[in-house]
Amino acid sequence: MTWLWPAIFWAGAVAALAPWAFNSAAGFASAPLLGMAKIAGLIAGYLVAVQLILMSRVLETQLIAVWHRRLGGAVFAFITAHIVFSTVGHAAGRSLGAQTLTFIYDYPWLLAAYVGTALIVMIGLTSIRAFKRRMRYETWYYLHLYAYLGTALAFAHTVTISTDIVGAAKAFWIALYGTAVALAVWRRIIRPGRLAVRHGFRVSQVVQETPDVTSIHIGGRRMQEFQIRPGQFLWLRFLTRDGWGQAHPFSLSAAPDGHSLRVTVKALGDHTRGLQDVRVGTRVIVEGPYGSFTTRHGKTVLMIAAGIGITPIRALMEEMPPGTVVIYRARSEKEVVFREELDTLARTRNARMVYVLDEDVRTPSSDGTGGDGRGLPDALTAPGLTRLTPGIEERDVFLCGPPGLVRRVGAELRKAGVRDRHVHLDPFEL
Incomplete structure (x- = not known):
């Protein structure tokens, strides 16, 4: 059923653009800038609603991470296009500053929309990896909650100003955003509250x-x-x-x-x-x-963990079939977590446990880490993985650790002949 969610997404996109197609498309040639502004605004509004639904965590986690990250840039681009095309299209020879003031003073909910847009853009910028790495998680978390306020402010002008969003179209947009809010309330407030009372x-x-x-x-x-x-x-x-x-x-x-x-x-x-x-x-x-980082039955398994990424791997080891290979990378022996538990599980589950410690690297490369010169020890390169794991191309692979390492090891697995559908990731990045 991997087709289901993409199909729903594209069906929703068609429904979001349908009002423009029926009501305004005929006038596109006479006012192309305003036409592009309307299209960009409808797409941006739809994508913001999708992002809110993703934030409610109703989908499988890996899909959330991939879709949320990819759609973030698109939201920023379409919002920017909507503002630029609307301002230039309405200015008709006036300065862009004067037209912006006209929007703010003479159009209902436009000031709120500008504020909401600024909040959404701020959230998008702080989600870029280069910025996010420099922020405390707590700061990033609280800033992200402003997405709900920004969306509410921007949504108000969508259903009050647009001449295309009327009748059934307005009902669709209200239902779309209402669903996003209802899912967020259910998954973030009501269900946790019920679990707290029950357990x-x-x-x-x-x-x-x-x-x-x-x-x-x-x-x-x-x-x-x-x-x-x-x-x-x-x-x-x-x-x-x-x-x-x-x-x-x-x-x-x-x-x-x-x-x-x-x-x-x-x-x-x-x-x-x-x-x-x-x-x-x-x-x-x-x-x-x-999360769907869970066991698949009927296949042999390779599990790779780095640092604190050993936590879900340690839990999964209790269910893995005989012949499982576990590769655990840590910086030093003192940073190995669950050493005794892992060794016991390896014996009782007939698994092979391989510890890759940076301090034990004997043949350093140009960067002093050994292996491929990019911070990967030999055991995590394609040749090393193939040597340690018989029949690697037929195994399910569970990979968990820092995002950068997950991306690099994922590339090595592909070189080793492992198909993408057999690689299950938990990159510790939401």
Whole structure:
């Protein structure tokens, strides 16, 4: 059913443009700039609604990450085109500044639309990797919530000014945005609230794995009824004085046992550092589960993890078939998490465990890391992967780690003959 969501997306795009096609297309030749402004505005409005639906996390997680990132640039481009073509098309010899003031003073909801557009553009800019890497996650998270305000301000002018959006077309747009809001409320507020009432999630145990990695066990009532699979993740909101206002995604680091859930957190930012000292008994709001980074039966498996990306891999190992190969990259022995658990699982599941430690590299390349000269050790290059993993081209591959490494190793897997449909990614990037 991989065709279903793209089909729905394109059907929605046709429905969004249909009002212009029926009402205004005939006048395009006489006023092409205004025609392009209308088209760009309708497409931008539709894409913003799709982005809101994606933010409600109703789709499989990998689709969300890919679509959300790709559509972000398109939203920015079409919004810009709509503003430029509208201003130039209406100016008719006047200055663009004068026409902008006319829009603000004489058109209903235009000032709100400008403010909403500025918020949406700000969110888009802060989502670019180069900017996002320089921001605290907490800052980025709160800025992203302004997407709802920006959309509300921009939507008001869409249904009040456009001469094309009337009758059935207006009903379509109201239903589209109403669906986006309803999904967000259901997935982010109502469902987590129901889970909290039903299960009463609380921190039941805190275990220090390494100096900067902590496992948090979450218990509650009727835990055997909470359905989640190894490889999936949850958005968790720990109700501490400093952490109650934000939710973060965490993968299970052990298969659910019907009594508690275990997540493992590395201190990478203010919030995750604070969780190193979270108290037993702290209430937790749970949203999810999410993700399709789960086992596929009937195939042999290769699993590759880097750093804290070992967490979902560790959980998946409890379900993997005999003959599984697990490659775990870490900077040093002291940064290896779950060493004893991983070795035990490898023995009991008849799996092969390969540790790739940067400190053990014996044949450094020009960049001092060994391997291919781009920071990849030999074990993660195409020849190394092929040598370590018999029949690699026929295996399902589970790959989890920092986004940059995931992209590079993914390219090496393709060189090794692994088809894209057999590669399952969890790049720790939402």
